[in-house]
Amino acid sequence: MIPNDTIIALATPSGVGAIAVIRLSGKNAITIASRYFKSVNGKNLAEQKTHTIHLGHIIDKKKIYDQVLVSVFKSPNSYTGENVVEISCHGSHFIQQQILQLFLKNGCRMANAGEFTLRAFLNGKLDLSQAEAVADLIASDNEASHQIAINQMRGGFSSEIKKLRDELLNFASLIELELDFSEEDVEFADRTQFKNLLKRIQNVLKNLIDSFAVGNVIKKGIPVTIIGEPNVGKSTLLNALLNEERAIVSEVAGTTRDTIEDEIAIGGIGFRFIDTAGIRKTDDVVENIGIKRTFEKVDQAQVIIYLFEADVFLHDDKKANAIQIEVENLKSRYPGKPLLVIANKVDKLSDVDNEKLTTILEGVHLLSAKSGIGIDAIKNRLLSQVNTGTLRTDATIITNSRHYDALLKALEEIQKVQLGMENEVSGDLLAIDIRQALYHFGEITGEISSDDLLGNIFTNFCIGK
Template sequence: MYTRHDLQDTIVAVATPPGEGAIGVVRLSGPKAVAIADALFRGKRLADQPSHTLHYGTLREGDRIVDEVVVSLFRAPRSYTGEDVVEFSCHGSPWILQRVVELCVAQGARLARPGEFTLRAFLNGRMDLSQAEAVADLIAAQSEQAHDLAMKQMRGGFSKQIRALREELIHFASLIELELDFGEEDVEFADRRQLLELVARIRGLVQRLMDSFRLGNAIRRGVPTVLAGRPNAGKSTLLNALLREERAIVSDIAGTTRDTIEEVHNIRGIAFRLIDTAGIREARDQIEAIGVQKTLEKIRQSNVLVYVFDASSLSANEVAADVERLHADGLEIVAVMNKTDLVPGRRPDDFATPLLPADRIVPVSAKAGTGIDQLEDKLFALVTGGRLRLEDTVVTNARHYEALR
């Protein structure tokens, strides 16, 4: 809980990740930021310098030089927080960074709480709430698409759409209010057809934003994707083929995988969290039974199931039985018809079922590496609908989605 007094403090924190590095940054923000920096910095007097300038000098503890630094000076309101901000770019020694923070605290600053710099930016009108939330998404982005979405939201893309929606709602409410106030005077303030068009336009905008959440959430968090099937179907070989490295142990012995293996694989900017699982069959021992149970749990928690089957040994009825067993509402299924190098005459149509149409079956030889590109295309299309239009506003935050509902 923040008080008005807390927000008038000058705060300090290390602004770069923990650990050693060539450069580390300590940030000060608040009314005393420049005065505190001047008390420690030997170079130009910062109080006399203009905003958005860099200054080289030394940072001292009495007569002792703690480090040679570059100071970045940003004056209110043209700074990240909207307050006076000073950043010390130091050598990235953890001891140096911690000592600089301690010296700033000794001069009257207090340690910043998690997210407090961004909180001040929000409270000082430098960004709205959705932009502030996007800062965390930008920092956590692990793919190009996640970065692009967070950057667009941080620069006000989502806020712009919400403002447009708000204006439409205000316009609609004002027309309805006029009709209610003066309805008995036989004066029509709004054409009924135009009102219906306005309602349709509002509903369409809300629906487009809501429909984008599935894609946005997938880009932001990654898509949980389970590789499942019978023992020795080639799931681990497929995982290695997708990752282009030997990540999972592969052998001819059925049931080699007893536990789950998770790896992130990036397909055109979408992070797929691939989960290799134990083969599904009647367990022969307690350990295998636990592995099978974990497989079923992972499937229930996932968005996409990649069902892997051995095209050289399974019949269409056996594939249909497996799909029936693994199917769940809301779960997207792609089947990998593996080991096609052993049965070149078999086709996806041979295994198609009502729950698994032929266009969801991808012929693959994981051992030979054929069909992997086609599988990646299918997974990408499944999540994005075949294309990714980041020029459109995409909802990535569950709070925003719930508010739109």
Template structure:
């Protein structure tokens, strides 16, 4: 990145719209735009106050491109920490393209993906974890992912880690100072205080690592596999949850040959529902592949919704023991194949059952939920049951939650190193050996906030940003 040049990009989505915003950032951003901006008033762009707007026109020679509003942000009082000019014009794709090309001809260059936020990081306007949260905020599609991104942008756990890192760095300095006086056998770092700090860091790191399992699914949406025998109503349930005809529904068993996925938000939490192929013995090669993929999707899911076709359990109004045994075996097999996974057993087509039949089924199946996907009865209760599986306590309490896999890996590395420091203190290791593990722990913590970084890491992070942010 060349910090001395001016970067230019469209800050609003591509395509036509009511308005479009062209953003320019760089030490000479105001000087770059000034020759092509002709204000309606007497104040030139060079004299315009910071954080103010001015009406005027943008000209390419004698040709007026558009009437615009220009915002000026001087010095480091901007998003990027350097002078910024934002041009708000009519949202014509042609006008926006012409304006960007004009500014490039005047000496600017097109911004790379995420380069505005990268400059904000380089100029100290935010740490690296906050910069990554910008991309998460833009990508948020429900209340939970939005709140997680906002927590991270406000500092999240990075502030807590930064304070611990400073304390650890102080002890590291004292321990390394001891190396200079090794012959005098003196201790500058109080070992009891250091032990307490190490335990505090261990506890904090473990808490953050444990939060990743919750944070990751909240960010990406909780995958829920809808499983059961063919023609049990899985596709009908998916359509009822989505409130649209997303999956093909047919009386013919085995209609769904592949998985169908879609996402909805339930009370601000994103759920990714996966309609799977019916599980049964089959000689159909294509259906068999679909069933194989069903098991793969169950493996990837966080919650399993198992549908039972309860009407098949009764013949002439009486419970059929053979069918009951077969379904109980299917339920047991699924639980044994995928243990320790939140599991909901649903009695579908419950609108066709009598009250006595419901009571009889409830005796044989624990925590059975009755539902009619076709009539959309019991869908709201199912949604509430799904929400019970989600641990949002930390989110509601504004506790730090890790959602980024890069942060997760760095935390694992830091915990491994601080555990070695703990073992070294217990074993009475010398200062030089302790210092090695402390430095490695500092390195991993610094990776999260960007206090330790390199061009490769930055390139990987900001390459995923949209251009103009």
């Protein structure tokens, strides 16, 4: 049901700033705003053209609230598809609340979280996946997540799904038409073309499903766990990567007893670095809890950085052997995760020692976290280790777990249809599985939705959007 009341909310962050924007949307938005807006030129706001801006004052009787700029957007050419008014006032918290209260007392109600975008969806201005991309765009904090959200908001993903759904719907109609002529034993749907379509749909769905692994970590930040023995420079490395004193650095072994996390963008990709407690045998109960958490974070990480002290490796054969065993254990235990092996404190070594180190341990990175030597090389290696090739080719990438779930279910139904085709099952049974696949496609774009689903999606938006 399309709501017909007028809603209002602050569209800019709450607090004091240079300006604030108050947004109204609804059939009577312009009419209500015109009662309290007095143009400096004496214009009637209700008579102005869409997409115009007007200078004036918000006045109630003889009380002047503020000098404002009012933007007018007339239905259907607005964000929500309704009449929309945006009032740009001065950013005083007092002024914002005074204007909001004025309109709330005179024909408006406070918008719910995400209600402007919900109305845009209900009025056909956005499909559901595009509406969800609005929230992702607001939350994006690096170039990669921003690019994915922009592509989805522009309809790249939904247009791909709609095209597949339309083709599948066309064949479904032909197969169901055959059921009406079952006694005549006619065939309207070309089975060869249908098999080719099913293969193509499966390929597209599998690619989209596979992209979720990349999209999900880009959206949330790629977790990178830094591990190693105590006092090898893990916290110093974290500070160097972040370019700030985030973790406490001390010569005392076991200083870090819990995980410390922070995030930065490297080459437009968000990386979430996790400094962990040093791994060693200890009787300290608190330190042992920290070591347990270290291994939990390694399990959750997408990339592992294993750090050791270069000088110790070269001059302590027992320790060097233990480090090599640990590296092999990590490779064996986490074969699918990129592992960066880094020798720290190389500033204490000679050039000859450094060269010797790279010969003994293949692929090792040389680093002095304290002086910053090798930091840029590590950042570049992290970028190269992350599978973002699909991002650079502008391919559609899935970041939304709801879409991922619907795609998995759609693929399952398509595979049932293909199996039915191979076993030459009757058209009525094929039609059941096709309708289920169409249902899951429709869930993504919102052609099939429920009040519970919409409520769950839009309550996660901020108020004013």
